[in-house]
Every structure is written in C-alpha cells, then in structure tokens.
Amino acid sequence: MPLLVVGSVALDSVETPQASRDDVLGGSAVYFSYAASYFTSVRLVGVVGEDWPNEHTQLLQSRSIDTQGLQIVHGKKTFRWRGKYMTNMNDRETLEVHLNVFGEFNPVVPEELRKCRYVFLANGLPTVQLQVLEQMHSPQLVMADTMDLWIVEHRDELMKVLGKIGGLVLNDSEAKLLTDEENLVKAGRLVQKMGPRFVVIKKGEHGAMFFSEHETYVLPAFPTERVVDPTGAGDSFAGGMMGYIAQQDRFDPKTLKEAMAYGVLVASFNVEDFSLDRMQQVERADLDRRMVEYKQMLSF
C-alpha cells in the first residue's frame, strides 16, 4: 500500500568530531521517505525554496517516491539546519536553524493522495499535523512523531493529535518530558494511555521500546562500529518501520514487531555515513541479510 509522509525537507550542515558536511540533503520527511522506499511506494508532501537542487528531487523519484506534493516556493529559501555532534555521537547541539519556507508550511495534500491509507506525520507543529489529518479520507493507520518544543509549548494541540493517531514515535527524553516520569517503561505506558494504540520510544544507540495495551518490549540497536552521522536515524527508523507495515498492509502485533526490527536495521545503515549517502548504497537484500544476523543475535 502507498504511504504518505508530511514533514520537513531540508538542507543540513553537520559537524562531527571526525568530519563535517555543508548543505546536504536532509529533513525528517526525506529520511523517512527513503527508508520507507525499501518496502513500498511513498508520497512525499513538503515544501522547499528556489535554492532546492533539482538533483535531490530526482534522487527521491528514482526510489519511486512521488514528489507531486513537494511544493517549490519561488523567491524563498529551503529550511536549513546546522548541528554539531559531541564526541559521544549521541548528544548534539543545534548551531543554526533557518526555518525559511518551512516556517509557513501549510501543507495541502494533493487530492489524489488524500485516499492514502497509511500516513506518517513527521515532527512538526501539532496544529499542522491536525490540519493534514483533516484532509485525509479515513486513513487506516496514522503514525506521528513529535519533539520537546511542542510538548512544552503546544501541549493541548499535541494531546489532540495523540487522540487521533494509531502510533506515536518519540525519543526517550521526549517521553520523559511528556509524562514527567523518569522510568521509560512507566513513561511509555503513560504515553500510550494518552491515546495512541501503540507507542515507540526511540533510544538511539540503545534501540527502541514498544508499548501497546497488552505488550511491552525492547529491541536493541544493531551494534555497529561505524557511526559517522546519526542525523536522521530516528526518521529512517520510523520510515523502515512504517514502510514495512504499509507493504504488509496490516499492523497486528506480529507485523508491528517485524516492522520495529526493520526500522532498527534501516537506521543502523543510515548512521554509517552523512545524509542519505549510506542508504544509497543499500538495497532491500542488504536489509534482509542484516535481519538474518539480527535475529541470530537475539536467539539463544
């Protein structure tokens, strides 16, 4: 089944202790789309400025990502983010944010995409997420991401989002902030009670936790020596997970766990280079080979 994603499309500048890159392809909807494209066809809704290199659009299209929903605003610039990773490659500092066109992002889902049954609302203003939802014709599964800023400053609107979605993905510090609870198991269960059918807490290098009414589990990250740039790990996790769900066209407990595992593996490749560089070298068969290793690692 096709999968619709609405979110940021960006030009990122990233500094790590080892190397740095300027103005590379990024944004939550981009990482998500590429990751999901291993499994299903993707419809991307986003906005860029006139400085957007057309080759980026071509790259996405080469992966069967439909970009008719990618609006180009002339006379304006693309969203830019500059960040710096600390030596642990986990903590990062945002050095610059220029929202540019993304600051006035008012997503209009093209009519023929409104019937998509699988929808991902990447991290964005909760009011914008709600606005997208209103345009959709009864989707089967909606998943969303969020961040600390919305938890603190737009809590009421975020709670409305939580009441309307099937799955929420957020990271560990966000789950603690949202629930004021330090124990992640308690935090995940509390978030799940706020509305979503299931909640995924992303723990970066430590993997991800899943919570539904009847299930709680953890899957570890795939251990890799090669962590070059963690940018987009969470979005490629979500893309791998939801791409698999949309491909399978079901989200029973068994499928959700397999989907989580694919999310973990796509993210494990994504961090191996800057931007989408590593993912561009990876095919579905590479994911399936790593899946064999991953399952073996968890069997005893």
Next chain:
Amino acid sequence: MPLLVVGSVALDSVETPQASRDDVLGGSAVYFSYAASYFTSVRLVGVVGEDWPNEHTQLLQSRSIDTQGLQIVHGKKTFRWRGKYMTNMNDRETLEVHLNVFGEFNPVVPEELRKCRYVFLANGLPTVQLQVLEQMHSPQLVMADTMDLWIVEHRDELMKVLGKIGGLVLNDSEAKLLTDEENLVKAGRLVQKMGPRFVVIKKGEHGAMFFSEHETYVLPAFPTERVVDPTGAGDSFAGGMMGYIAQQDRFDPKTLKEAMAYGVLVASFNVEDFSLDRMQQVERADLDRRMVEYKQMLSF
C-alpha cells in the same frame, strides 16, 4: 561445579528519590553470591568487621553459599558505602566510603577452595586480584570486574589481570575510559584484544553487550517499571551469568549467551527492591518464567 568469588562484603546506605535504607547487606561479592546461588554452590571469600550481623552470614548460608572464606576481623569495622541515586535512577553519587577492614583486604583462599574451577574476581585492586589468582590451582574459567579508579591509577596491574582471565565484565563508562573510545562496539573489541577471551559491557537499563573474537551481540535489559534500588545490579548480573556457566560446566558460545540472558534477568529482579530483599522472594522458577517472557520478547 562450585564457583568461588572474592570481593567486597559491605553494609550499604542507599538514598533514592523515593526512599532510603541504612546499613543494609551489600557488597559486590554478596550480590554476586546470592545471584549465582540460583544455579550452583558458591564459595565466598571476603572480610568483615566485628560489627557484622551474624544473620547476614546465616542468610548466605541458607542459600548454600559456603562462608568459610569470610574472615571476621575483631576490633575493626565492616566496609561501609553510602550513595545517592539521581532522579533518573541511573547516575549516582558516592556520599561516603569507609573502607575499614576492606582497605587491608589480603584474601587468603582456604586450601580446599583453591581447586575451584570457576572463579570470579569481583571489583577490587588489581594487585589483590592477581594475588588471588596465584593461590588458585589451574582454574578453568576466571572472570573479573573492575572500575574507573583502577583503570586510571593501576593500569599496569590491571593489564596483567586482563592477560590472565577468560572474561571481563565492566560497565560502559569504564570501557570507554579503558580504551579512550566512545563507540561501545569499538571499545568492546579493543578491550577483548587486551587479553580476555570475552568481554561483557554492562549498560545498566539498556542491557549488556558481548564481545569475543568471532562474536558481537547485545541483549537488552528486561523492561521493568519497578526500579527501587539499582545497587548491585552489575554484580547480580555477573553472578547470574557465571552461576549458570558453572552449573553448565562449559562456556561455549551458546552457553555464554544463555548465561548472559540469565544475568540480565537476575539483575532485573535485583533492582526491584533495596539490598537483597527482592532476590530473597525469588526462586529459580521465577527466573525461568521471566526467561520465557524474555525469549518471547526477542522473537519475531
């Protein structure tokens, strides 16, 4: 097979955001012994002062832990530690340390225990660990723990220990400190090259990683809402792991992974209350029930 452990026996005072306890049974060799006692008979070598409550010795003996190697020094006091956990229940601050008799710990392994084939050198001065090793009659598997202080201040002696043991357990920050490497996968592989046949990096609430020449894997912690006191989690992990190895009397890759999983599960019970309180309510059958859940959690 019987398992010998040499290490600290203490009276701990623990403060957590929710509650606190004074002068409760603790020490690395105590947590290790109790955890290992689910699987095999244990020989404990340690030292206490004349303030040591005899009921603690009786409790250990009730678990088939041989305490003939527990020396009581009259006119002196037992090792005392006071610590305080932060709200995340992971970071802790040491408020007081009174080494007392443990400061002059000069372990003499009783003659009949020197033929034990399985030996655990709990965290202690590397020179003392070496001294214990010299007393043993060709043990089959020796595992050891260490800490930041020895890594920084007794590095040469620690390297000698690493050259003589089969397995090292240490926590994530210690592995980074020992190797000056922030990526835990790289760090684990580097530690393994320092001598031990295998290395286990304990990651607290995130589980544990295993490294041998041919294998690298991660097992997540068992997700629990009830984290009352994390003191002794690492030692009960090691005790569960090595207890199972000694019981099986082998340490092939398959057995080591099963042993890691038992270590994870014993630790998951241990943190559910202060001191050994929760472990005292748990039997081997409880571990096996949790093992079924744990395996199910990791299957998909």
